[in-house]
Amino acid sequence: MAKANATRPPTRIQREKTEAILAAALDVFSAQGFRGATLDEIARAAQLSKPNLLYYFPSKEAVHHALLTRLLDTWLDPLRQLDPDGDPLTELRAYIQRKLEMSRDYPRESRLFANEILQGAPRIGDQIQDTLKQLVDEKAAILRAWSDAGRIAPVDPHHLIFSIWATTQHYADFEVQVRGILGASEDGYFHDAAQFLAQLYTSGLTPKG
Amino acid sequence: MAKANATRPPTRIQREKTEAILAAALDVFSAQGFRGATLDEIARAAQLSKPNLLYYFPSKEAVHHALLTRLLDTWLDPLRQLDPDGDPLTELRAYIQRKLEMSRDYPRESRLFANEILQGAPRIGDQIQDTLKQLVDEKAAILRAWSDAGRIAPVDPHHLIFSIWATTQHYADFEVQVRGILGASEDGYFHDAAQFLAQLYTSGLTPKG
Amino acid sequence: MAKANATRPPTRIQREKTEAILAAALDVFSAQGFRGATLDEIARAAQLSKPNLLYYFPSKEAVHHALLTRLLDTWLDPLRQLDPDGDPLTELRAYIQRKLEMSRDYPRESRLFANEILQGAPRIGDQIQDTLKQLVDEKAAILRAWSDAGRIAPVDPHHLIFSIWATTQHYADFEVQVRGILGASEDGYFHDAAQFLAQLYTSGLTPKG
Amino acid sequence: MAKANATRPPTRIQREKTEAILAAALDVFSAQGFRGATLDEIARAAQLSKPNLLYYFPSKEAVHHALLTRLLDTWLDPLRQLDPDGDPLTELRAYIQRKLEMSRDYPRESRLFANEILQGAPRIGDQIQDTLKQLVDEKAAILRAWSDAGRIAPVDPHHLIFSIWATTQHYADFEVQVRGILGASEDGYFHDAAQFLAQLYTSGLTPKG
DNA sequence: TATGAATGAGAATTCATTCAT
């Protein structure tokens, strides 16, 4: 978001610096929250000076906002892939698996969002109301259709989605707690988690004879 | 805690002010996180001057710590009540229900912990390692016994606990998101959530065949 | 200096508390200087509450002032004892010895004064100008008389007094340095110091041929 | 020291501001002691804003430490110049003279150290133990050699050094007292002091017989 | 573009002193 003419396309260096800043910001914001993060720390992590960082983004808030905006799409991708034409249980299991993998592979992104939502989404409230609600409602309709058709057990689709989010993101957002309880070193808990969740949702969603 | 000699019991005023401070601190810390909260705001909410607040607690960190410590017990109470001698499914459904009620009735407490864990538990790490792990391991043993005895479906007990935490606390921690998606005004979603979770875990945990 | 009627003599309890406060204040002021000392610390050392301390002395400054005033007499005692009718060299050697003993036995008092003088005597300037100058001038006259009479070597009497102060008080005021250089544990350096100073001043003041 | 990379040499402005700060700090610290000094006062004296001062030094303590460290060398210079190959009495008289001149020309430096030592050297203790002790021991060895060789009177070399420090620094550290006694206006007392000390040490150190 | 320098608005904490009982 360089101040440079909005008309001209960003140069390579602009793109690179912007990327570096956002990468650093992800690190810092996800670990410290918005208020806890400092531009100094982000700038240092991005290997540039603080004023230079502010050349690319007009303010701390702008960095944060750009980060959230850009990641929202990626974040919702697994849900988008839910295919109305696929086999319901297979689709749902795949969705759960994708979400769990995201928690494993992109825990910082998960924590970034969690931080923001937890504090009342003061800096991203709109997006949720818009993009997110729309997507969720659309997918909830699919789930409802499946459930109406008896292809999955009759459940409230919104709460089903919430529960999937909660159970999968938990492994990223509450990572220290999970590790503290399971034993700090183990990293293999994602495999167990996957198996547990697959079983829980399979049993829970399979329509009864 | 007030500087008063550890030997002398707290006066009425001490108790009242201490309570007022902790109540205000719960409000502020749960909404803004540790770094985002300011003593000014807490003092204002508690109707005290800032130095007066610091007369009762030596530092911002001390307020936070006292709050976490004091709430940890309450927070773990629902799990403590899990009775090894009860009927497994009944016990688990009751546990889930209690946790969900806590999310409804004490969302700030939930967010207080979530904020802390999310940022790596820098100020409460020890307690987790100690108190929490011990309790969880103890209760996990019960679950395992039930599952070994075929009284519930065979599941990983730790991940079962994690999933219960995640799904219930979600309604407190991600409240704005939930409301944003379900429609801001409704408060009745806890009823639907309870029903959904009851069904999910009942189906998911009932032993087959 | 209780606020109580100046007319009534202090009660026993008043005297005791006042003493305790001054004793504690000597400890703290001599170690930390006026600005570095806190009423809290003094009160704690005196085993009373801060408001109670301020019942006996109207302010921090008042405690400090009372302390300095009260100690000034003691402090100047060795010089007062310099006897114009004694044997000059014997008298001077005795004076040096007394001063050195005061540094050994009352280092806190020495440091209290040193702190004050070092910072420009902002709180005791008057006393110096009055009491001290008068006494010194009086004794300097004696020294001058001795020197004029050829009973000691011809020296500037004021600078002689300064040098005696400096060399003896050094062992109290710069104690950490002295210990650091001589080796921390030794306490016997006062004996060596006494011998050294005796020799220096004896040789330096014995009238020649 | 400015936050600039340790690798890059300081810019002109950095040098200038750093100098200005240290000059101001010398003024303030020497007059008020560490605790009595405020960043406000130092910043004002250096004609900087307080945050700008803290841009060059990370903390009040850092300013103080930099000042002490930088001045320690200068401060010990006179002693370093004591030449083992020179004529003992001449060397010592020259040393005394140099020390006295330092008290006259750099009284703030003297008071800076005195303040620190007086309060137990809490912020410079190490340096004393290291640099200072080593230098003093080395020079004391020279004095002992001279005294063993009968070239000066037999005296304890450490206490000789202490006495020289004490008598010369006295004119800086206790300046107000000296002025108060001698009469405030006179500045010529350094001349008298020099003469007195020369005589005292010459008589005191000339080997007998 | 880039960065050294600067700063105003906080933020936590300290402390002498006062108040009320």
Add this chain to the structure above:
DNA sequence: GATGAATGAATTCTCATTCAT
């Protein structure tokens, strides 16, 4: 007399942001 409670005025330090080059 004694003390728990309260506070205003500092005081150190932080940090997002701006300035100047």
